[in-house]
Amino acid sequence: PRPVRAPRGNTLHCNGWHQEAALRMLCNNLDPETGEKPDELIVYGGTGKAARNWACFDALVLSLLNLENDETLLVQSGKPVGIVKTYPTAPRVLIANANLVPAWATWDYFHELEAKGLIMFGQMTAGSWIYIGTQGILQGTYETFAALAEKHFGGSLAGKITVTGGLGGMGGAQPLAITMNDGVAICVEVDRQRIQRRLDTRYLDVMVDDLNQAIAMARQAAAAKKPISIGLLGNCAEVLPEMVSMGFVPDVVTDQTSAHDELNGYVPAGIPYDEALSLRKKDPKRYIDMAMDSMAVHCRAILDMMQRGAVAFDYGNNLRGQALKRGVHNAFDFPGFVPAYIRPLFCEGEGPFRWAALSGDPQDIVVTDHALMEAFPEKTRMVRWLQMAEARVAHMGLPARICWLGYGERDKAGKIFNDLVRKGAVKAPLVIGRDHLDCGSVASPNRETEAMRDGSDAIADWPVLNALVNTASGASWVSFHHGGGVGIGYALHAGQVTVADGTDEGEVRVTTVLRNDPAMGIIRHADAGYNRAIEVAQERGVKIPMMPSQEKGRP
Amino acid sequence: PRPVRAPRGNTLHCNGWHQEAALRMLCNNLDPETGEKPDELIVYGGTGKAARNWACFDALVLSLLNLENDETLLVQSGKPVGIVKTYPTAPRVLIANANLVPAWATWDYFHELEAKGLIMFGQMTAGSWIYIGTQGILQGTYETFAALAEKHFGGSLAGKITVTGGLGGMGGAQPLAITMNDGVAICVEVDRQRIQRRLDTRYLDVMVDDLNQAIAMARQAAAAKKPISIGLLGNCAEVLPEMVSMGFVPDVVTDQTSAHDELNGYVPAGIPYDEALSLRKKDPKRYIDMAMDSMAVHCRAILDMMQRGAVAFDYGNNLRGQALKRGVHNAFDFPGFVPAYIRPLFCEGEGPFRWAALSGDPQDIVVTDHALMEAFPEKTRMVRWLQMAEARVAHMGLPARICWLGYGERDKAGKIFNDLVRKGAVKAPLVIGRDHLDCGSVASPNRETEAMRDGSDAIADWPVLNALVNTASGASWVSFHHGGGVGIGYALHAGQVTVADGTDEGEVRVTTVLRNDPAMGIIRHADAGYNRAIEVAQERGVKIPMMPSQEKGRP
Ligand SMILES: NC(=O)c1ccc[n+]([C@@H]2O[C@H](COP(=O)([O-])OP(=O)(O)OC[C@H]3O[C@@H](n4cnc5c(N)ncnc54)[C@H](O)[C@@H]3O)[C@@H](O)[C@H]2O)c1
Ligand SMILES: NC(=O)c1ccc[n+]([C@@H]2O[C@H](COP(=O)([O-])OP(=O)(O)OC[C@H]3O[C@@H](n4cnc5c(N)ncnc54)[C@H](O)[C@@H]3O)[C@@H](O)[C@H]2O)c1
Known part of the structure; x- marks a missing residue:
């Protein structure tokens, strides 16, 4: 354990910017400003780690420092x-985390292997250094x-109360996202330090x-159509049922505890x-039993709220x-956020689409923000977001944007x-990932x-295929x-990060990867029969050998 | 359904030899000489297919015919x-077959998806066209x-009787492999046509x-130390228990039915x-139930034989x-062939290491055989194999060798x-895979x-990592x-095929892939602590950042 911070500036420590970017982003994941428990190498999302242990971290750093431009x-x-x-044009790093043969893909077995030091939980961006x-x-x-507000409340959350749980690495974004949409948020969180942290970073009011x-404050703000986010210390499996029995029904209910x-x-x-924390170590079986019970109670309270109109x-x-x-x-009676709000996108x-300024200079992000607002003025929601993000x-x-x-x-x-890197409009290469x-x-x-x-x-x-395509690109x-996010057994996924280093070769790499990577989304959704994806493929020239035909009345 | 046969010769139908090779090997998988049930697109191993259906096959052919050299x-x-x-240097085809999120990775769920036309079982080389x-x-x-003979019988199977089951796509190799090692084989197979097929191709005597x-013939041959392979029509779950109750104990027992x-x-x-075949369609649940029972009986008979010295x-x-x-x-009381005989390799x-002559000319394989015997005279088992293979x-x-x-x-x-392709010593490019x-x-x-x-x-x-490395290479x-081979839920694996087209670029690709692909084996086994792999890494310069040290007395 030691504090880790990414090098800044325009000087290479490695043999090339691809390795250098990997090195800086690995370190950045463990920056005390960024990661949740850097001493344990945990970045976010329960136990999502950047390196298996400190010896591995050191070996990663050394390997990246010495890695040749064709290795x-x-x-x-x-x-x-x-x-x-x-080859020089090949990826500099290839990463596989937490993969198990399906019949062995359980948390129990994973924990056994983890205890033997053989495997690591990488979450999504923890083990992939972005x-x-x-x-x-x-x-x-x-x-x-924003999509929810559009679908249910005419475009704004003003005057609406959202109840949610968890202010961790990812859940901590909820209060600010809600107030950015002019809404009122009650965020239930069991750990006082997590609440304090969100206050400190101004994500929470x-x-x-x-x-x-909490309810009184929320109602008052909602009545005045004023945005506010309230961190409520408590356990969701207690607070939500209590709300239900008090007859309090929020307009929106969701959750981001690490269930x-x-x-x-x-x-x-x-x-x-x-006591829960020490029980976790002393008697993990009993802990799991209690946690599973609590999640059932928690989920039932959400179902009750939905029943009453939330x-x-x-x-x-x-x-x-x-x-x-x-x-x-009936746990699955309420939909996931993807089919409800994300799939059309x-x-x-x-x-x-996220990027970080390897220079370490926040001004570089301002330059990129403005370049995007200029290039895509018609994307008004994006423009509004970039303006708010810059302000708040x-x-x-490392300074970053998404x-x-x-x-x-x-x-x-x-x-x-x-081009910005090439022209020197930013002070060092930019790293683009997702x-x-x-x-x-x-x-x-x-x-x-x-x-x-x-x-x-x-x-x-x-x-x-996505991982293979990004490698080939x-x-x-x-x-x-x-x-x-959904845990062992429940998801497989791929990621890519590519450096815009201002060279011609950098342009080819960045444009090839950033064309083919989202092409997989068009291909995948067209193959599943989504009309809009089929349309996009035809309009924008994504090659699909067995292009399905559109069917009326379907999304 | 139609008979499919790979084009031969040195004329391109596609825009480049990489596509052309993929096209020919796809077709070759469905050649009535090669695949088991080409009309159903089944190549081998139960339902291992080369394409999802005939419409997909046609679309694959068309796609390959038109594929550009940077697509x-x-x-x-x-x-x-x-x-x-x-890019021109990237793979021309990337393939993912039968992958499922682990919690859904069961045969039942797979068959549901297969019935919806969404997935295909690719076995190993069926869906990867090699x-x-x-x-x-x-x-x-x-x-x-050969390894077994060395370990247990001083280097030869002469005078030893092996009992095994299954003469299908893969199992059909057993009788000839055993007689090539001078042994006696009794191969139990339930399908008369399969036995006939192995007779026709001279794999079976x-x-x-x-x-x-069968037992009388086997005993007589063993006594005379004469090799012979006997195809016995019957069901393993009946024949093997009968052998046991007759007191007949072979020297070796194994099985290659598609369990x-x-x-x-x-x-x-x-x-x-x-009747079993029609039950399979009429009442699949009952069929499965009976098959599972039979496998238990079959396995117990093998355990009994082992108990008595086999x-x-x-x-x-x-x-x-x-x-x-x-x-x-106690099913796992007998070892798998890998830890027993293959892991040291x-x-x-x-x-x-397998290859095919895209010319279609068997003489090209003779040329390659001799080139290898010349290049590796010290590999005596390989030399002996190549000589026997050429003769028998x-x-x-397409003519091929391994x-x-x-x-x-x-x-x-x-x-x-x-180099052979470059010099014109063979008549068309060679395709090398595994x-x-x-x-x-x-x-x-x-x-x-x-x-x-x-x-x-x-x-x-x-x-x-292996799939990613081969893509990057x-x-x-x-x-x-x-x-x-072990079925849904039980294995994940990767393959590569690369064309030696006689160009400089071809040389770079072939040598890079064929260096990095087996390097993964050294890395994987060194990481697991096998002394010999650690040694090989050190001797032959495989870069391993956290090289483990060897431990005495371990393999
Ligand atoms: N878009 C997405 O797909 C998405 C986005 C965000 C989060 N998630 C998922 O949401 C979960 C949270 O992610 P995270 O990174 O914030 O995890 P985290 O572990 O950093 O934070 C979880 C928080 O929940 C709190 N908590 C746990 N149990 C609680 C309870 N019963 N009552 C109140 N608070 C409780 C913890 O104290 C912690 O602060 C994960 O499962 C993650 O995968 C998914
Ligand atoms: N090296 C390896 O890893 C390796 C090698 C060969 C085969 N295998 C495995 O062995 C199995 C066989 O492969 P294959 O390609 O030959 O399959 P296949 O389906 O082509 O052949 C299986 C044969 O077994 C016969 N059979 C089925 N049940 C039987 C029974 N009860 N008694 C007698 N015969 C029976 C069938 O009629 C068929 O001919 C597969 O599971 C395969 O994955 C593994």
Whole structure:
């Protein structure tokens, strides 16, 4: 354990910018400003790690420092296992985290292997070295609540109260995303430090520890159509049922506790928080039992609220799956956020486009923000987001930004960024990557691929092809993970990160990767029969050998 | 359904030899000489297919015919789903077959998806277009029995009787592999046509349908130390228990019925063969139930034989796994063939190296055989194999050959082959590939990665990295499959095929792929702590950042 901080500036420590970027982003994931528990190498999402252990971290750093420009480093669950000679145009790093043969793909077995030091849980951007703090998820959350506001409340959350749980690495984005949409948020969180942290970074407005007070504040603000976010200290499995029995029904209810992990994530009710923490170590079996019970109670309260008129949706943490296991037969009565709000965007190849300034200078991000606003003035939601982000989002670690871009837009943005580096408009290369949660990169039947039109939810050929395509296209590094937000057994997904280094070669790489990566989203959704994806493929020239025909009345 | 045959000769139908090779090898997989049930697109191993359906086959052919030299075709479970622009040096085809999110990875769910037309079982070389008929497996089987003979019988099977089951696509290699090692084989097979087919291709010497006659013939031959292979018409689950109760104990017992697939593979006992076939369609549940029972009986008979002194081993068809499910608690008392005989080879990076002559001219294979014998005179077992193969193995489909080569040898052989093409010593390019069963390409806890020294049997990061490395190294096509010989849920594996087209670029591709692909085997086994792999890495310069130290007294 030691504090880690990414090098800044325009001086290379490695033999090239692709390795250098990997090195800086690995370190950035563990920056105390960015990661959740850097001393344990945990970046976010329960136990999502950047390296298997500190010895592996050191070996990764050394490997990257020495890696030649025609070599490729192989990383197996956070451990550097080999270096092979490839080509200058090939990826510099290839990463596989937490993958298990399906019949052995359970948390129990994973934990056994983890205890033996053989495997690591990489979440999505933790083990793939492109976590950029809570801003990363803030933008996705902003998009989701904006889409929800459009669908249910005429475009704004003003005067509407949202109840949610969890202010962790990803869930901590919710209060600000809601107030950015002019809404009122009550965020239930069991860990006082997490609440304090969100206050410190201005993602959250106030902390209270009394339910009645929280409700009163929320109602008052909603009546005045004033945005406010309230951090309520408590356990969801206690607070939400209490709300129900008090007759308090929010307008929107969702959750981002780490329900995907019943041992190291979700905190059971009926026991003080610090006792729960020690029970976790002392008697993990009993802990899991209590956590599973609590999740069932928690999920039932959400169902009750929905019954009474709240808009309920699952925010990708597998709470419904866990509750179903515990006998809540109707757990899946409320939809996942993807089919409800995100899939229409996926059919356009829209997805997370994030970048970081390797210079370390926040001004470089301002330059890129403005370049995008200029290039895509018609994308008003994106423009509004970029303006608000610049005004309200504090950088964590290396200055970074994210917005959602579609097929045809991402490669255009990549070229613009490479030109900015070439011209010296920014002080060092930019690194462009994304979450694994994208249109063509993930198979996750309880989240990204829930309720696919053709029933192909569980088919995982797609993320495999995505990883292979990004490798063939020359991304700087490519990753393939099992697990992630919904936990072991429930998802497979791929990611890519590519450096815009201002060279001609950099332009080819960045535009090729950023064209082919979202093309997988168009291909995947067209193959599943989504009319809009078929249309986009035809309009924008994505080659699909057996192009399906559109069917009337379908999305 | 129509007869398919690969084009021959030195004239391109596609825009380049990489596409052309993919096209020819796809067609070759369905050549009536090569595949098991070409009309149903089934190549081997139960339902291992080359394309999802005939419409997909036609679209694959068309896509390959038109594919540009900087494009990459994406194949999802036997269907061409997209074409993206990459680079001339990138793979021309990327393939993912039968992959499922782990929690959904069961045969039942797979069959549901298959019935909806969404997925295809690709086995290993069926869906990756590099099946070369039974010769492919003949060589591996030869190596296995040779290793067994060395370990247990002083180097020869002369005078020893082996009992095995299954004369299908892969199992059909057993009789010839055993007689090539001078042994006596009784091969129990329920389908008369399969036996006839092996007689026709000279893999099998005689067919009998009476157990007593088979045993008498076998005993006589063994006494005279004469090799002979006997195809015995019958069901293993009846014949083997009968052998036991007769007091007949062979020297060696194993099995290659398609036990991995309890519906479309294994044939239950206690019912005539043709009735079993119609039961399969009429009442699949009942069929499965009977098949599972039979497998338990079959496995118990093998255990009994072992108890009485036979050398028993599992030949990679998951019979033990199925029997365990049916209550045979000691099913895993006999070892898999990999830990018993193959792993020591894997630690040298040894594995299947196969090639086909795209000219269609068998003389091209003679030329390559001799080139290898000249280049590796010290590899006496290989030399002996190549001589016997040339004399006794009938080509099926495109002329092809296989031998096992280690790290450092495969890339050398690749260069030799590319030079032969360049010089015009062969009449058209050669295509070099392999089975997915290789040293660094598979995670399969009941077969290739059974009983790994560090307990990492089920970790699947390795095949993922292998697929990514082969893509980054510029293989002509790369595939990643779920299932294969041990069935859905039990294995993940990767394959590559690369064309030696006689150009400088071809030399770079072939040598890079054939160096990095087996390097994964050295890396994987060194990481697991095998002394020999660590040694090989050090001797032959495989870069391993956290090189483990050797421990005394371990393999
Ligand atoms: N878009 C998405 O797909 C998406 C986005 C965000 C989060 N998620 C999922 O949401 C979950 C949260 O992610 P994270 O990174 O914030 O995890 P995290 O572990 O960093 O934070 C979880 C938080 O929940 C709190 N918590 C746990 N149990 C609680 C309980 N019973 N009551 C109140 N608070 C409780 C914890 O104290 C912690 O602060 C994960 O499962 C993640 O995968 C998915
Ligand atoms: N090296 C390896 O890893 C390896 C090698 C060869 C085969 N295998 C495995 O072995 C199995 C066989 O492969 P294949 O390609 O030959 O399959 P296949 O389906 O082509 O042939 C199986 C044969 O077994 C026969 N059979 C089925 N049930 C029987 C029974 N009860 N008694 C007698 N005969 C029976 C069938 O009629 C058929 O001819 C597969 O599970 C395969 O994956 C593994």
